[in-house]
Amino acid sequence: MQNLKLALREATSPANIRRDLALMNRFQRVYMLVIMAVTVWAFVYTGDYSSSGWTSLITGLVLAFYLIMLASGRLTNFFWGLLTNGIWLLMSIHNHLVGDILNQGFFFVMQFVGMAAWYNQLSQQADHSQIQAKRIGPKMMGCLVAGAVVYGIVLTVAKTAHGNQVYLDSSQLPLGMLAQILATYGYLSQWIVWLFVDAVGLLLWWNQIQAGGSGALGMFVLMIVKTFNAFYGMYLWSKTTEYKD
Numbered sequence: 001m002q003n004l005k006l007a008l009r010e011a012t013s014p015a016n017i018r019r020d021l022a023l024m025n026r027f028q029r030v031y032m033l034v035i036m037a038v039t040v041w042a043f044v045y046t047g048d049y050s051s052s053g054w055t056s057l058i059t060g061l062v063l064a065f066y067l068i069m070l071a072s073g074r075l076t077n078f079f080w081g082l083l084t085n086g087i088w089l090l091m092s093i094h095n096h097l098v099g100d101i102l103n104q105g106f107f108f109v110m111q112f113v114g115m116a117a118w119y120n121q122l123s124q125q126a127d128h129s130q131i132q133a134k135r136i137g138p139k140m141m142g143c144l145v146a147g148a149v150v151y152g153i154v155l156t157v158a159k160t161a162h163g164n165q166v167y168l169d170s171s172q173l174p175l176g177m178l179a180q181i182l183a184t185y186g187y188l189s190q191w192i193v194w195l196f197v198d199a200v201g202l203l204l205w206w207n208q209i210q211a212g213g214s215g216a217l218g219m220f221v222l223m224i225v226k227t228f229n230a231f232y233g234m235y236l237w238s239k240t241t242e243y244k245d
Contacts (some may be wrong), residue, residue: 002094002110011117013079020074021033021065024128028068031232035064042221052094056218059087063222065244068170070183073131075122078115085111091219095208103176114184121186133237175200196226 010016024032025033043053066084069077092100122128175197182190192222201223208216 004116007075007078007115008112009143010119012116013076017076017079018161020069020072021078023074024072024171025067028072032064032068035067036061038221038225039218041062042218045207046217048218051087053218054090055087055091055094056222059084059091060218060222062087067226067229069230071236073174073237074129075115075118075131078111078118081111081114082108095216097204097208103201107176107180110180110184114180117184117211118186131186188234188237190235191230194230194233195227198223198230201239204226 002236039057042060043057046053048056062080062083066080070081087219089101089104089108094105118131121131125132175193179190179193179197182193202220205216205220205223207222
């Protein structure tokens with residue numbers, strides 16, 4: 001509990017947040033501006049000025065900070081992650097996506113677990129500013145089996161709750177859980193799983209666009225951004241992989 005308090009203080013410290021933003025290179029600054037510009041374009045293009053439309057816009061703007069800080073291995077990514085997942089959760093509730101509701105709820109809780117785990121690892125590294133990635137070992141393969149079990153449970157819940165796109169929607173949670181667990185403990189292979197998560201998300205929100213879902217285009221654009229970020233994160237983390245499971 002003491003480590004979590006220290007991690008929360010470090011991850012949400014205004015001074016640390018300003019420091020990590022100042023450490024962004026030119027590409028990352030341009031990348032952030034592109035994400036924000038595309039998000040604003042989607043908002044204006046759809047003309048959806050409802051509460052869902054505005055929520056989608058805010059999610060996209062906050063997500064820009066989260067994605068770049070996560071890809072850069074900065075502890076402050078968890079501050080942006082809490083904001084992003086909290087807002088995204090509201091969008092999923094509004095669109096009645098049961099699997100994604102469970103998914104974002106899990107992500108929100110895991111932000112606290114992740115910041116504690118990263119804080120512990122960073123304190124043991126020579127470089128305390130950026131997490132160093134690990135390669136997956138045999139003991140983490142059990143997560144794949146657990147993911148299949150969770151998929152079956154979520155699918156049953158989604159059908160019972162009469163959710164939308166239950167087969168696609170239900171895959172979000174087990175894939176997201178696996179990716180988040182790998183990210184929490186600093187594994188490079190998280191980015192491969194994020195690509196699967198993003199592919200499902202693209203299909204999910206595209207179908208919501210076709211069904212006239214509120215704020216769906218904005219969320220679809222965000223999924224495109226997240227897909228690109230998965231490749232970018234994989235590239236950056238591959239350069240810092242030093243530890244093995």
